[in-house]
Structures are given as C-alpha cells and as structure tokens.
Amino acid sequence: MTYSVGLLVRTGLVMISDSRTNAGVDNISTYRKMTVWENPGERVIVALSAGNLAVTQAALQLMNEGMPTGSGRISMKNVTSMSEAARLAGWALREVDHIDGPSLRNSGVGFSASLLLGGQIAGRQLRMFQVYAEGNFIQVMSETPYLQIGEFKYGKPIIDRVVRFDSSLATAAKCGLVSMDSTIKSNLSVAPPIHLLVYERDSLHVKVHAVMQDDDPYWQSLRRTWDAGLHDRFAQLPDPAWIT
Amino acid sequence: MTYSVGLLVRTGLVMISDSRTNAGVDNISTYRKMTVWENPGERVIVALSAGNLAVTQAALQLMNEGMPTGSGRISMKNVTSMSEAARLAGWALREVDHIDGPSLRNSGVGFSASLLLGGQIAGRQLRMFQVYAEGNFIQVMSETPYLQIGEFKYGKPIIDRVVRFDSSLATAAKCGLVSMDSTIKSNLSVAPPIHLLVYERDSLHVKVHAVMQDDDPYWQSLRRTWDAGLHDRFAQLPDPAWIT
Numbered sequence: 001m002t003y004s005v006g007l008l009v010r011t012g013l014v015m016i017s018d019s020r021t022n023a024g025v026d027n028i029s030t031y032r033k034m035t036v037w038e039n040p041g042e043r044v045i046v047a048l049s050a051g052n053l054a055v056t057q058a059a060l061q062l063m064n065e066g067m068p069t070g071s072g073r074i075s076m077k078n079v080t081s082m083s084e085a086a087r088l089a090g091w092a093l094r095e096v097d098h099i100d101g102p103s104l105r106n107s108g109v110g111f112s113a114s115l116l117l118g119g120q121i122a123g124r125q126l127r128m129f130q131v132y133a134e135g136n137f138i139q140v141m142s143e144t145p146y147l148q149i150g151e152f153k154y155g156k157p158i159i160d161r162v163v164r165f166d167s168s169l170a171t172a173a174k175c176g177l178v179s180m181d182s183t184i185k186s187n188l189s190v191a192p193p194i195h196l197l198v199y200e201r202d203s204l205h206v207k208v209h210a211v212m213q214d215d216d217p218y219w220q221s222l223r224r225t226w227d228a229g230l231h232d233r234f235a236q237l238p239d240p241a242w243i244t
Numbered sequence: 245m246t247y248s249v250g251l252l253v254r255t256g257l258v259m260i261s262d263s264r265t266n267a268g269v270d271n272i273s274t275y276r277k278m279t280v281w282e283n284p285g286e287r288v289i290v291a292l293s294a295g296n297l298a299v300t301q302a303a304l305q306l307m308n309e310g311m312p313t314g315s316g317r318i319s320m321k322n323v324t325s326m327s328e329a330a331r332l333a334g335w336a337l338r339e340v341d342h343i344d345g346p347s348l349r350n351s352g353v354g355f356s357a358s359l360l361l362g363g364q365i366a367g368r369q370l371r372m373f374q375v376y377a378e379g380n381f382i383q384v385m386s387e388t389p390y391l392q393i394g395e396f397k398y399g400k401p402i403i404d405r406v407v408r409f410d411s412s413l414a415t416a417a418k419c420g421l422v423s424m425d426s427t428i429k430s431n432l433s434v435a436p437p438i439h440l441l442v443y444e445r446d447s448l449h450v451k452v453h454a455v456m457q458d459d460d461p462y463w464q465s466l467r468r469t470w471d472a473g474l475h476d477r478f479a480q481l482p483d484p485a486w487i488t
Contacts, residue, residue: 153397153398161474178481208486222482230474230477234470237418239414242451
C-alpha cells in the first residue's frame with residue numbers, strides 16, 4: 001500500500017509520499033512514488049501514485065513519453081495547462097487498462113491505481129487533481145484544500161483539524177508529515193523514506209524536495225515533539241465524573 | 245457503519261460504541277450497538293456489534309434466547325465462562341448465516357457482522373473477544389490491550405500511542421473517547437449518542453454505563469480540550485530548515 005497527500009494552500013503546494021511497496025507482507029520493497037517534471041521558470045508538475053505498481057509505472061511512463069497526436073506527442077513536458085495534464089494522466093491510465101486490465105481482472109487482481117497530480121505552468125493557475133483508475137478526475141477546491149490516496153484514514157483527522165486554505169506552507173508541510181507519522185505508526189504497509197515537495201505559488205521552480213530516511217534529524221524531531229505533545233495534552237484532559 | 249472499541253487493562257474493561265446505522269447516506273438512523281447482560285455479583289457480559297444490522301440483531305436475539313441443548317438452553321444469562329460466551333456468539337452468527345446468508349449473497353449484499361464481547365463471570369477471568377462473521381474469534385492479549393470493529397482506522401493511532409495494559413481505567417476511557425472523536429470528525433457514518441461502559445475487574449457489576457448525546461457536558465469538554473491541545477501542540481512543532 002501507500003499513503004500520499006497533497007495540500008494546496010493560498011501560498012503554494014505541498015506533496016508528500018511514502019516509499020513502501022508490498023506484494024503481501026513477505027515481499028516488501030522501497031519504490032519512490034513521487035515523479036517531478038520541472039523546467040525552472042516554465043513548469044513544475046508533480047505526480048504521486050498509489051495502487052498496483054506495474055500499472056502506475058506504466059502510466060507514468062506513458063505520461064512521460066506522451067500521447068501521439070497529429071502534430072507530435074503531448075507529454076508532461078509540453079502540456080499547456082494542468083487540466084491538460086490531468087487529461088493526459090487519465091488517458092495514460094486508460095491505455096494501461098486497455099493493455100493490462102483484462103489479464104489483471106482474469107487473475108482476480110483488479111485494476112487499481114490512483115494519482116495525485118499538482119503543479120503550475122507559466123501563465124496558468126496552480127492546481128491539483130486526483131486522477132482515478134478509470135481515467136476521470138476531481139480538482140481540489142479551497143473548502144477542502146487537500147487530497148489523499150492510499151491508506152488515507154489514519155492520517156485524515158489531524159488534517160481535518162488543522163489545515164485550511166489560508167494555512168501557511170510550513171503548516172501544510174508539518175501537518176502532512178504528522179499525518180504521515182500517524183499512518184506509519186498504525187500501518188505496516190506505509191514506510192519511509194518520505195518524499196516531501198514544497199512549491200511556492202507562481203515561483204515555477206521546486207522550493208524543496210526532501211527525501212527523509214527514518215533517521216532524518218528533522219523527521220525524528222517532528223515525530224518526537226508531536227508524540228510528547230500528544231501525551232502531555234492527553235494527560236491534561238478532564239477526568240470523567242465517575243473517577244473516584 | 246460503526247465504530248466500536250474495547251480496551252482491557254489491568255484494572256478493568258472499557259467498551260465504547262457509536263449509534264449511527266446507515267443504508268446509504270439518505271437513510272441514516274440511530275441504533276444502540278451495545279448490549280449488556282448483567283446479574284450484579286454474578287456476571288457482566290457486554291457485546292458491541294458492527295456490520296449488517298439485521299444480521300447482528302438476529303445474532304444478539306439468539307445469544308439472548310440461547311442455544312438449545314439436551315438439558316435446556318445455553319444463553320448469555322447462564323454461560324459459565326467468557327470463552328463459552330464467545331462460542332455462543334459464534335454459534336449465533338453461524339445460525340443467522342445459515343438462515344439469511346444465501347439470500348444476502350444472492351442479492352450481492354454479503355454477510356457482514358462482527359462483535360466485541362467482553363466481561364467476567366463469578367470466579368472466572370475478565371476477558372474480551374472479537375467474534376468474526378464466520379463465527380470464530382480472537383482474544384485480546386496484554387501486548388495489545390484493545391480491539392476495534394467497524395471504521396477503526398481513524399481512531400487507531402491515538403490508542404497505539406497512549407494505551408498500555410497498565411494504563412488506568414480513566415486513561416483507557418478517555419483515550420477511547422478521543423479515538424471516537426477523531427473518527428466522528430472524519431467519517432459521517434459514525435455518530436453519537438456514544439455508549440461508554442466501564443467495568444472494574446472482579447467487581448461483577450457495571451460501574452458506569454453512560455449514554456452521551458452530542459451536547460453531553462463531559463463529551464463536549466473532552467472534545468474541546470483535546471482539539472485546543474492539539475492545535476496548541478501543533479503550533480509548537482519545530483519548523484523545517486527551509487522556512488525563511
């Protein structure tokens with residue numbers, strides 16, 4: 001499994017993913033789930049993927065190589081808007097489904113994949129989409145400024161509590177990491193290294209792309225501080241009346 | 245859906261359940277999911293149920309009426325141990341599956357049900373079981389002193405962080421309620437009133453059975469204090485190095 005989250009706030013975009021892939025508990029490996037197309041000053045597009053690894057790798061390959069058209073290929077390197085990028089991702093997933101879907105369904109595996117796709121192209125809006133296995137997609141809106149894929153439930157309550165469209169990029173990044181920490185604590189199928197990408201709106205270049213191993217000093221400090229803070233605050237909860 | 249949790253600590257047992265039942269989002273109702281068989285001084289048995297409401301109600305009815313044997317009926321009112329109670333619950337679920345399972349499966353609904361069953365009978369150990377739809381069961385152990393059924397993921401991280409077998413009954417109750425609060429915040433299919441039952445080991449009577457509506461003063465105070473505490477501690481998390 002996977003846990004990935006994208007947070008789109010007024011000042012920019014934060015995208016975070018784990019790196020565990022598993023085919024049963026006796027076959028786990030580390031694969032990056034974040035793909036970045038960056039042409040500084042012109043475009044930053046980031047994809048996070050979840051689901052069947054063969055499916056998402058094939059789709060990302062197609063998104064990179066491009067869709068054939070009468071006048072050449074449309075790829076993530078030359079799409080002219082983020083909604084065109086989302087349509088390209090949808091096309092890629094449908095292509096893979098066309099090729100691999102029948103065999104997967106025949107063996108009862110099913111065709112599972114989802115993508116978060118965020119970014120900005122010069123002169124256009126910063127946007128983020130969730131692209132479904134079926135190739136259709138939704139766009140994030142400011143009322144709920146985040147999207148999650150994979151094992152999303154463990155890490156959802158803290159984001160619901162903390163993040164708003166007006167939150168700072170630092171708050172979005174820290175809350176996304178805390179959400180990842182909660183997920184890792186309770187689900188073995190999600191694990192470091194953690195990819196953290198931070199993009200400032202209209203900057204057209206990646207501000208931060210950190211890859212944090214389990215012993216990363218900031219990641220460790222964040223986890224420790226949060227855990228200690230939770231215990232401290234938990235100890236201050238009011239006692240029920242029946243305590244004697 | 246449902247969220248129910250049982251926590252078995254050194255000094256006793258805490259069982260908590262929500263009350264929302266839904267058949268689609270346009271058909272929600274309130275049903276209690278906690279059933280108590282108490283004969284003060286002799287037995288306290290508590291069942292929490294999740295899954296198809298018709299299935300769990302039928303199983304609970306059978307557990308109450310009892311399983312016919314050569315010498316009368318064995319029910320929750322006269323089982324002589326908690327493991328006998330778990331076997332009775334398993335038998336009840338299998339009986340319901342025998343009667344209703346084929347029709348459910350024919351219409352694609354499936355046979356879904358699970359139970360948490362905790363309690364103590366005079367002269368025997370305090371125990372808690374999770375009984376599966378198939379009628380088999382597991383027992384809680386002190387290494388992981390809790391069991392959950394229903395929408396368990398949202399509220400799992402805080403229990404993993406806080407509750408140990410040596411935690412107090414008050415800590416177990418408060419953590420269970422915080423876990424319920426996190427679940428309610430992120431999942432519409434879980435809602436008050438909240439049933440909270442507290443049992444002190446070897447007491448053989450129910451210490452507390454509180455039914456908290458959304459406006460219950462203690463529930464409100466707990467939620468407010470926790471939310472404020474989380475925001476406060478979140479604000480104190482270390483900033484990443486890239487903050488300028």
